[in-house]
Amino acid sequence: MRSWTGSGSLISAAVLIVVAAGCGGDDNGSGPPPEDPLAIAKATSSGDAQTGAVGEALASGLRVVITRASEPESGVAVNWATGDGGSLSPPSSSTDADGIATTTWTLGPDAGTQTATATAADADGSPVTFTATAEDDTPPPPPPPPADATIQVLGPDGGNRFEPTEVTIQAGETVEWVWPAASRDHNVVPDDVEPTSSGALADGPNVYSFTFTTAGTYDFYCANHGGPGGVLMSGTVIVEP
Numbered sequence: 001m002r003s004w005t006g007s008g009s010l011i012s013a014a015v016l017i018v019v020a021a022g023c024g025g026d027d028n029g030s031g032p033p034p035e036d037p038l039a040i041a042k043a044t045s046s047g048d049a050q051t052g053a054v055g056e057a058l059a060s061g062l063r064v065v066i067t068r069a070s071e072p073e074s075g076v077a078v079n080w081a082t083g084d085g086g087s088l089s090p091p092s093s094s095t096d097a098d099g100i101a102t103t104t105w106t107l108g109p110d111a112g113t114q115t116a117t118a119t120a121a122d123a124d125g126s127p128v129t130f131t132a133t134a135e136d137d138t139p140p141p142p143p144p145p146p147a148d149a150t151i152q153v154l155g156p157d158g159g160n161r162f163e164p165t166e167v168t169i170q171a172g173e174t175v176e177w178v179w180p181a182a183s184r185d186h187n188v189v190p191d192d193v194e195p196t197s198s199g200a201l202a203d204g205p206n207v208y209s210f211t212f213t214t215a216g217t218y219d220f221y222c223a224n225h226g227g228p229g230g231v232l233m234s235g236t237v238i239v240e241p
Helices: 005-022
Strands: 038-042 050-053 062-068 077-082 087-089 092-094 100-106 112-119 128-135 149-154 161-163 166-170 173-179 206-212 216-227 231-240
Touching: 038 128, 062 077, 062 112, 077 087, 077 100, 092 100, 100 112, 149 166, 161 231, 166 173
Parallel strands: 050 128, 149 173, 166 231
Antiparallel strands: 038 062, 062 100, 077 092, 077 112, 087 100, 112 128, 149 161, 173 206, 216 231
């Protein structure tokens, strides 16, 4: 008759080996799974694409949201930067309980498109870029006062001439010489000192103005088509006190 004593011992030993292997320190990579990566994106009402005055803070702050596995992640540092001479305050901020980080953007001094970025370390989608349009709100200079008298600078069509050839104004008033679009190669030159010369010969459209402050009679001419003393293309301004 066959004995099972030896066989039973072998089976028991095999069971102990299996149990020991299962209870060993090597978990064969079955530890906790790695965390999902962070993700950064523009938040709702992100402050992107605003328009503001150069050198001034934008009306709305910049906002990003950081999530992990689609859930907001608090306490994550976000660094803000701009390369257009502006500033961001604060330059670094942390996400709140809703995963939101925010800052205030003061635009740089130059008009046009400016950019800012939000960066979070090891976050998918980083950096996030924002743009803004900076406008120069300096008011334009006021337009010159309307002329008190206007002289057309005409020719060659219809003859080279000033029209009218003589105007009368009061001291402190302004005469405006106007070259129409078809006018060619004219200027205004004084017989004496006033009005000062309009400069080189010019084509239309062109405008030259001079304000007379002292009473008197002032003669002028076109250097290309006239001469002093009332020769050909010439004219006169009479200034009354």
